[in-house]
Amino acid sequence: MNATPKATGPNSTGKLLYAQSGGVTAVINATAGAVIETCRRHKINVYAARNGILGALREDLIDTSKESTSAIRALAHTPGGAFGSCRVKLKSLEDDRAKYERLIEVFRAHDIRWFLYNGGNDSADTALKLSKLGKATGYDIRCIGVPKTVDNDLAVTDCCPGFGSVAKYTAVSLRECALDVTSMMDTSTKVFVMEVMGRHAGWIAAAAGLAGAGRDDAPHVILFPELTFDEEKFLARVRETVDRVGCCVVAASEGIRYADGRFVADAHAGTDAFGHTQLGGVAPALAGMVRAKLKLKTHWALPDYLQRSARHIASKTDVEQAQAVGRAAVEYALAGENAVMPVIKRVSDSPYRWKIEMAKLDQIANREKKLPRAYVTKDGFHVTAAARRYLSPLIDGEAPPPFGPDGLPKYVALKNAAVRKKLPPFETAG
Amino acid sequence: MNATPKATGPNSTGKLLYAQSGGVTAVINATAGAVIETCRRHKINVYAARNGILGALREDLIDTSKESTSAIRALAHTPGGAFGSCRVKLKSLEDDRAKYERLIEVFRAHDIRWFLYNGGNDSADTALKLSKLGKATGYDIRCIGVPKTVDNDLAVTDCCPGFGSVAKYTAVSLRECALDVTSMMDTSTKVFVMEVMGRHAGWIAAAAGLAGAGRDDAPHVILFPELTFDEEKFLARVRETVDRVGCCVVAASEGIRYADGRFVADAHAGTDAFGHTQLGGVAPALAGMVRAKLKLKTHWALPDYLQRSARHIASKTDVEQAQAVGRAAVEYALAGENAVMPVIKRVSDSPYRWKIEMAKLDQIANREKKLPRAYVTKDGFHVTAAARRYLSPLIDGEAPPPFGPDGLPKYVALKNAAVRKKLPPFETAG
Numbered sequence: 001m002n003a004t005p006k007a008t009g010p011n012s013t014g015k016l017l018y019a020q021s022g023g024v025t026a027v028i029n030a031t032a033g034a035v036i037e038t039c040r041r042h043k044i045n046v047y048a049a050r051n052g053i054l055g056a057l058r059e060d061l062i063d064t065s066k067e068s069t070s071a072i073r074a075l076a077h078t079p080g081g082a083f084g085s086c087r088v089k090l091k092s093l094e095d096d097r098a099k100y101e102r103l104i105e106v107f108r109a110h111d112i113r114w115f116l117y118n119g120g121n122d123s124a125d126t127a128l129k130l131s132k133l134g135k136a137t138g139y140d141i142r143c144i145g146v147p148k149t150v151d152n153d154l155a156v157t158d159c160c161p162g163f164g165s166v167a168k169y170t171a172v173s174l175r176e177c178a179l180d181v182t183s184m185m186d187t188s189t190k191v192f193v194m195e196v197m198g199r200h201a202g203w204i205a206a207a208a209g210l211a212g213a214g215r216d217d218a219p220h221v222i223l224f225p226e227l228t229f230d231e232e233k234f235l236a237r238v239r240e241t242v243d244r245v246g247c248c249v250v251a252a253s254e255g256i257r258y259a260d261g262r263f264v265a266d267a268h269a270g271t272d273a274f275g276h277t278q279l280g281g282v283a284p285a286l287a288g289m290v291r292a293k294l295k296l297k298t299h300w301a302l303p304d305y306l307q308r309s310a311r312h313i314a315s316k317t318d319v320e321q322a323q324a325v326g327r328a329a330v331e332y333a334l335a336g337e338n339a340v341m342p343v344i345k346r347v348s349d350s351p352y353r354w355k356i357e358m359a360k361l362d363q364i365a366n367r368e369k370k371l372p373r374a375y376v377t378k379d380g381f382h383v384t385a386a387a388r389r390y391l392s393p394l395i396d397g398e399a400p401p402p403f404g405p406d407g408l409p410k411y412v413a414l415k416n417a418a419v420r421k422k423l424p425p426f427e428t429a430g
Numbered sequence: 431m432n433a434t435p436k437a438t439g440p441n442s443t444g445k446l447l448y449a450q451s452g453g454v455t456a457v458i459n460a461t462a463g464a465v466i467e468t469c470r471r472h473k474i475n476v477y478a479a480r481n482g483i484l485g486a487l488r489e490d491l492i493d494t495s496k497e498s499t500s501a502i503r504a505l506a507h508t509p510g511g512a513f514g515s516c517r518v519k520l521k522s523l524e525d526d527r528a529k530y531e532r533l534i535e536v537f538r539a540h541d542i543r544w545f546l547y548n549g550g551n552d553s554a555d556t557a558l559k560l561s562k563l564g565k566a567t568g569y570d571i572r573c574i575g576v577p578k579t580v581d582n583d584l585a586v587t588d589c590c591p592g593f594g595s596v597a598k599y600t601a602v603s604l605r606e607c608a609l610d611v612t613s614m615m616d617t618s619t620k621v622f623v624m625e626v627m628g629r630h631a632g633w634i635a636a637a638a639g640l641a642g643a644g645r646d647d648a649p650h651v652i653l654f655p656e657l658t659f660d661e662e663k664f665l666a667r668v669r670e671t672v673d674r675v676g677c678c679v680v681a682a683s684e685g686i687r688y689a690d691g692r693f694v695a696d697a698h699a700g701t702d703a704f705g706h707t708q709l710g711g712v713a714p715a716l717a718g719m720v721r722a723k724l725k726l727k728t729h730w731a732l733p734d735y736l737q738r739s740a741r742h743i744a745s746k747t748d749v750e751q752a753q754a755v756g757r758a759a760v761e762y763a764l765a766g767e768n769a770v771m772p773v774i775k776r777v778s779d780s781p782y783r784w785k786i787e788m789a790k791l792d793q794i795a796n797r798e799k800k801l802p803r804a805y806v807t808k809d810g811f812h813v814t815a816a817a818r819r820y821l822s823p824l825i826d827g828e829a830p831p832p833f834g835p836d837g838l839p840k841y842v843a844l845k846n847a848a849v850r851k852k853l854p855p856f857e858t859a860g
Contacts, residue, residue, distance in 0.1 A: 024613045051616040080609025086617040168837055173736050175838060179510025180739040183454045186481040187516040301734035306603050309610040313742055395837035407598055407745060407825035408605060
C-alpha cells in the first residue's frame with residue numbers, strides 16, 4: 001500500500017466525496033450506505049455530490065453528517081439514487097480540461113481528500129483521469145471507482161452490483177408471466193414477448209433463461225444483442241415452439257440488431273396517426289412481426305425502469321456485494337490507494353463463494369464485457385449450462401425491504417442538506 | 431338454506447367441479463387450493479375443468495385427488511391458472527342451448543353435483559344460467575360463483591380477489607420507479623408513464639395513487655378510463671408538474687379514451703416501416719405526445735401480464751380473501767345453496783375488518799362496478815382520501831412465496847391427470 005494522504009486521521013478535516021453515476025439500480029444506495037457507515041467508523045465525514053458529477057462541478061455538495069444513523073442504515077433497502085445521479089460523461093483531459101480542473105478546485109476548496117465514484121466504465125475512466133490530474137497538479141486526492149451497473153458489463157470484476165437484482169427480477173417475472181400465458185394459451189395469447197435492458201450486452205437477457213430449465217419451459221426463445229437478429233429463423237423458432245408447447249415466451253434484449261447494424265426497435269419505428277414518431281421498443285416490434293407473419297395472438301411487456309428499481313425482489317447476494325464494494329472502497333481510499341476499484345472475485349460456483357479484490361482502474365475504464373459465446377446455445381436462442389453456473393448464484397437469496405402498515409416498502413428519503421458554497425458558479429453545459 | 435342434494439355425504443360418489451375463467455391472477459390458485467382442501471375435509475372429490483369452461487364442454491376433466499397434499503397447499507402461493515383458464519363467454523340460453531345442455535350432460539355423466547365457477551361477471555352469468563337449466567331439466571346441480579378479477583369491477587362484493595395483489599404490485603412498482611426517475615431527472619428522463627390494466631374501470635390506476643401521499647410525490651398524474659382524456663389539460667398538467675417538481679410520473683389506465691369514444695391507444699396506432707400495424711399501448715402514445723408537444727425526454731413501462739401474475743409481491747389480505755371465498759363457496763354448495771356467490775363485506779376501514787357474505791348471482795351477473803367519481807379528485811388527475819381509505823387495506827401485508835436455493839419462487843406444477851371420458855366428443859367452436 002502507498003503512503004496515506006496527510007489529511008487522514010481522527011483530527012483531520014479531510015472529507016470523502018461520494019458520487020453516483022449513470023443509471024441507478026436497486027442496490028446502489030446499499031453501496032452508499034456502506035461507504036458512509038464505514039467512514040463514520042473511521043470518523044471521516046462524507047460529502048455526496050448532488051446529481052452525480054454535476055454536483056461536484058456545480059459545488060452542489062451534500063453533508064451526510066446531517067443524516068441519522070437509521071436513515072443511513074435504510075439506504076441498504078432503498079432503490080434509486082439517494083443523492084441523485086446523472087448521465088454526464090467527461091471527455092478526455094484535453095477536451096474537458098476546464099471541468100477536470102474545476103473538480104480539483106472544488107476538492108481543494110472543501111478539503112476533499114478521497115473521491116469515490118460509483119458507476120460503470122465511464123465513471124472508472126473519470127476517476128482515473130482525476131487521479132492523474134491530482135498528481136499532475138500536486139493536489140493529494142485518492143480516486144477510487146466503485147462498481148455499479150445493471151448491465152454487468154464491467155471488465156475484471158466477476159459481476160457488477162446491481163446486476164444480480166435485475167437478473168432476479170427478470171427471472172422471477174418471466175417465470176410468473178409464463179404461468180399466466182400457459183394457463184390461457186388455449187384461447188388467448190400464444191406468443192408473449194418480454195423486453196429486457198442491455199443495449200450492448202446480453203447479461204439480463206441471459207438471466208431470463210434462469211426462469212425455466214426444461215426444453216419446454218419458458219423462456220422458449222432468448223434474443224441476445226451479441227448475435228445478429230435473423231427474422232426468418234426467429235419466426236420459424238416461434239412457430240415450432242407454439243406447435244410443440246402451445247405457446248412461446250420470448251425474452252428479448254432491447255439492443256438486438258439486424259445484420260445491417262440497425263436496432264430492431266429503430267427499424268420498426270413508425271409514425272402514428274398524429275404524425276408523431278412512435279416510441280417503439282423491441283417487444284412491440286417483435287410482437288407486430290409475429291402477428292403479421294404468423295397470425296398468432298401476442299402480448300408483450302416492457303418493464304423499463306421497473307426492472308432496475310425493483311428493490312422489493314432484490315437478490316440478497318447482490319445487496320451483500322453492493323455493501324462489500326462500498327466498504328472496501330473506503331478502506332482502499334483511507335489506506336492511500338489511488339486509481340483502483342474493489343472488484344468481486346468468484347472463488348467457487350457451488351457452493352458460491354466470493355471475495356473482494358483490488359483492481360486497477362486502467363484495466364476497467366472504457367472496456368465492456370459482453371456475454372461470452374459459450375454462454376449461448378449453438379442455435380443462439382438460449383443459455384448454456386455454463387451460463388447457468390455463472391448466473392444462478394447471483395440471484396440467490398431474498399433481502400426484502402421492511403414494509404409499513406400501508407402495505408408499501410419503507411424507503412428512506414434523505415434530508416440532503418447542502419454544504420455552503422465557497423466558490424463562484426461554474427458553467428457545466430457543453 | 432335449501433335442502434342438500436341427494437348425492438352429498440361421505441358415501442356419495444358426487445363430485446364437485448371447479449373451473450377457472452377469464453384472465454388469471456396472482457391468487458386465483460389460492461382460491462382453487464382452498465376449494466380442494468375444504469372438499470377434502472368433507473370427503474368430496476374435486477374435478478377441475480381443463481382450460482376453464484372449455485374443459486367442461488370437451489369433457490376434459492382433471493382428477494385433483496391425484497395431487498398430493500403438499501401440491502394442493504402450494505397452490506396458495508402459485509400464480510397463473512393451475513388447471514388452465516379461457517376467454518370463452520357463453521351466450522344466452524337460447525343462442526347457446528347446445529352448449530349449456532352439453533354441460534349438463536357432462537355433469538350427469540360424471541355425477542357432478544356442485545359446480546364452482548371462479549371468475550368475473552361473465553362467469554357469474556354462466557353459473558346462473560346453468561343453475562336454471564339444471565332446474566328446468568331436473569338435474570340436481572348447485573352452481574356457485576366464486577369471485578376473481580384484477581379489474582375489481584364485480585358488483586355487490588366490496589372488492590375482488592386478485593385486485594389487492596395487482597394493486598400492491600402497481601403501488602410498489604410505481605414508488606420504486608419514481609425513485610429512479612427522481613434520481614436522474616436533472617439530466618435524463620423528465621416524464622415517465624406507466625401503463626396499467628383496467629380497460630373499463632380505473633381501480634388499478636387508482637391503486638397507483640397509493641405510491642405517494644404528498645402533493646409532489648409520484649404519481650403526479652393518474653389517468654382513469656371513467657373520465658374523458660383531454661390532451662391539452664393533460665399536457666398542461668405535465669408541463670406544470672415538471673416545472674415544479676423536476677419530473678412527472680404518470681399512471682395511465684389502458685382504457686382511457688378521447689371525447690369521441692376512441693381509445694387513446696387505438697387512436698395513436700400507426701404503421702411501422704415494414705407496413706405492420708403497430709401494437710401500441712397508452713404508455714407509448716402518451717410518451718410520444720409529451721415528446722412531440724413538450725419536447726421533454728420520456729420513458730415508459732408497460733408491465734402487461736407481469737402485473738397480474740406477480741405473486742412474489744402479492745397482498746396478504748388478497749391471498750386471505752381469495753382463500754376465504756374458496757372455502758365459503760364449498761360450504762354454500764354443500765349446504766345446498768344455488769346461484770349464489772360468496773362476497774367480501776367490509777366491516778370497517780381502520781382497523782380493516784371484513785367477512786364473507788352470500789350474494790345472489792343475479793345481482794352480480796353482467797354488471798360492472800366502476801370507480802366512483804368521489805374517489806377521483808375534482809381535477810380528475812388523482813385519488814381522494816376516500817379512495818385511499820378504501821384501497822389501502824387491500825394492499826396490506828406481504829405473503830411471499832417460498833424461494834428455492836436457485837433464488838426463484840417455488841411454484842407448483844400439478845400433474846393434472848385426466849378423468850377418463852365417457853361421452854362422444856363435442857364441437858366447441860362457434
